[in-house]
Amino acid sequence: MKITATCNGMKAPAVADAIMGAAQTLNRTPTPDEVYEIARQTDFGCKECLVVMDAEEEVYHGSDIPGPKYREHFARAKYHPAGWRGESEHTAEVALHSQP
Numbered sequence: 001m002k003i004t005a006t007c008n009g010m011k012a013p014a015v016a017d018a019i020m021g022a023a024q025t026l027n028r029t030p031t032p033d034e035v036y037e038i039a040r041q042t043d044f045g046c047k048e049c050l051v052v053m054d055a056e057e058e059v060y061h062g063s064d065i066p067g068p069k070y071r072e073h074f075a076r077a078k079y080h081p082a083g084w085r086g087e088s089e090h091t092a093e094v095a096l097h098s099q100p
């Protein structure tokens, strides 16, 4: 699963912690919808830039549909279409069971 935002990227470690906490509480991997809510509550990104995607779906509630580059570069943890050289300034990775 991958969560991308253009603003408030410095909150990435906080979101990572919140997702780990949720996974422990739920005793499963949070769904993309749940992760979207966690990220919003942690102030990671905003409605217009937050994209949560896993292998099958994208969760996005802003006005522009996420471009195909998000899917193309899904496997690159640091990829961000708006970043310098396509890389995020802030990245945090969370190891969860079962899901990429």
Ligand SMILES: [Zn+2]
Residues within 6 Å of the ligand: 005, 006, 007, 008, 045, 046, 047, 048, 049, 050
């Ligand atoms: Zn934003």
